[in-house]
Amino acid sequence: MAASLPKTMLAQVLVDFGKPYELRSVPLPVPSGPHDLLVKVEAASYCHTDYVLAQGQMFPLPKQLPHIGCHEFAGTIVAHFENPSSRASEFKPGDKVGVPGRAFHACGRCFECHGSKDPVAHDDGNYSVHCLEAENNGLSRDGGFAEYAVVDARQIAPLPSSMTPVEAAPLMCAGLTIFSALKRAKLQAGERVGIIGAGGGLGHLGLQYALKMGYKVLGVDAADAPLALANDLNTGARIVDARREKAADIVQQLGLEDGKKYTAEMGVDAAIILPESQLAFDFGMALLKAHGKCIIVSFPEHGFHFSARDIVFRDISIIGSLVGSNKMLREMLAFSAVHRIQVISRTFSLCRLNELVEEYHKGEGGKLVVDMSRNQ
Numbered sequence: 001m002a003a004s005l006p007k008t009m010l011a012q013v014l015v016d017f018g019k020p021y022e023l024r025s026v027p028l029p030v031p032s033g034p035h036d037l038l039v040k041v042e043a044a045s046y047c048h049t050d051y052v053l054a055q056g057q058m059f060p061l062p063k064q065l066p067h068i069g070c071h072e073f074a075g076t077i078v079a080h081f082e083n084p085s086s087r088a089s090e091f092k093p094g095d096k097v098g099v100p101g102r103a104f105h106a107c108g109r110c111f112e113c114h115g116s117k118d119p120v121a122h123d124d125g126n127y128s129v130h131c132l133e134a135e136n137n138g139l140s141r142d143g144g145f146a147e148y149a150v151v152d153a154r155q156i157a158p159l160p161s162s163m164t165p166v167e168a169a170p171l172m173c174a175g176l177t178i179f180s181a182l183k184r185a186k187l188q189a190g191e192r193v194g195i196i197g198a199g200g201g202l203g204h205l206g207l208q209y210a211l212k213m214g215y216k217v218l219g220v221d222a223a224d225a226p227l228a229l230a231n232d233l234n235t236g237a238r239i240v241d242a243r244r245e246k247a248a249d250i251v252q253q254l255g256l257e258d259g260k261k262y263t264a265e266m267g268v269d270a271a272i273i274l275p276e277s278q279l280a281f282d283f284g285m286a287l288l289k290a291h292g293k294c295i296i297v298s299f300p301e302h303g304f305h306f307s308a309r310d311i312v313f314r315d316i317s318i319i320g321s322l323v324g325s326n327k328m329l330r331e332m333l334a335f336s337a338v339h340r341i342q343v344i345s346r347t348f349s350l351c352r353l354n355e356l357v358e359e360y361h362k363g364e365g366g367k368l369v370v371d372m373s374r375n376q
């Protein structure tokens with residue numbers, strides 16, 4: 001590695017499940033394979049999955065503690081794997097990149113990597129973000145709540161020149177996940193999508209993506225601050241307070257809006273469920289018209305209860321959506337830059353990560369990001 005690099009770095013480490021992070025000096029990670037690059041982290045965004053992992057509820061758990069979380073970050077490449085003859089990368093030191101959690105060292109041999117051709121998850125070069133052998137930065141292995149991180153050149157993407165690391169980091173999981181979920185809905189322009197949890201980290205991006213993709217959009221939330229955030233975006237989407245409006249009434253209104261006779265049979269063509277809440281799931285299901293798609297992004301510990309009648313009599317499909325391929329990551333970044341997607345975030349210094357987590361639990365919407373350029 002380059003001689004100018006330090007031997008140690010500051011990192012926020014998880015020393016035990018259910019405990020706050022501890023700021024420690026740890027050895028600098030070292031690229032160990034031909035696809036590996038060392039990135040100087042400039043922004044690291046907090047995701048709900050970081051909380052799930054820190055509570056010891058993630059499956060699989062990280063291989064060892066202490067562990068460095070964060071699977072959505074951005075920074076600058078500072079070094080390659082040290083053997084030049086076996087480097088396999090389009091990137092060079094100085095390049096600004098965004099880093100998602102998946103897929104670090106995908107195997108390239110399993111069925112997922114080789115046999116699956118799912119366009120949302122599969123990449124050219126025969127690897128998949130669903131590869132069971134792959135590791136995940138910030139989940140199974142160390143991630144971005146640190147000054148440096150080792151990444152796989154195949155999992156990352158160059159940042160558009162108009163985008164700062166603080167803007168890009170939240171797109172690496174939240175942006176990619178909601179963008180891919182919308183792709184999985186396979187809607188036609190003019191069709192309707194309901195985004196349940198519209199003022200949250202994923203939701204507020206989803207509102208903007210869905211409108212720019214040409215869909216009619218209904219954003220649903222059930223708390224004051226996220227509703228205010230969704231309204232303040234002024235996207236033109238209809239924002240619904242689920243505490244005050246009933247899904248059945250909205251379905252009737254959508255039918256009238258479209259001039260349909262059978263108003264009770266109208267509704268949205270796809271509903272994307274973001275909160276870990278049965279009420280959110282039920283609201284989304286009730287908004288869907290027959291043959292609609294219910295796209296599930298969250299994974300509450302005890303699952304969701306669904307009505308078999310919705311599946312059988314109304315032909316609702318339930319579709320899960322994780323993140324997206326590297327191809328999808330690049331498409332999402334380009335789309336975000338062209339359409340000037342606004343990432344609503346608040347920043348904290350690395351040493352204030354525990355305060356960021358406290359703030360997260362207030363549930364005020366948008367994204368919370370560690371900005372490495374902040375000292376306090």
Ligand SMILES: [Zn+2]
Binds near residue numbers: 047050071072173174
């Ligand atoms: Zn995430």
Ligand SMILES: [Zn+2]
Binds near residue numbers: 108112128131132
């Ligand atoms: Zn594989």
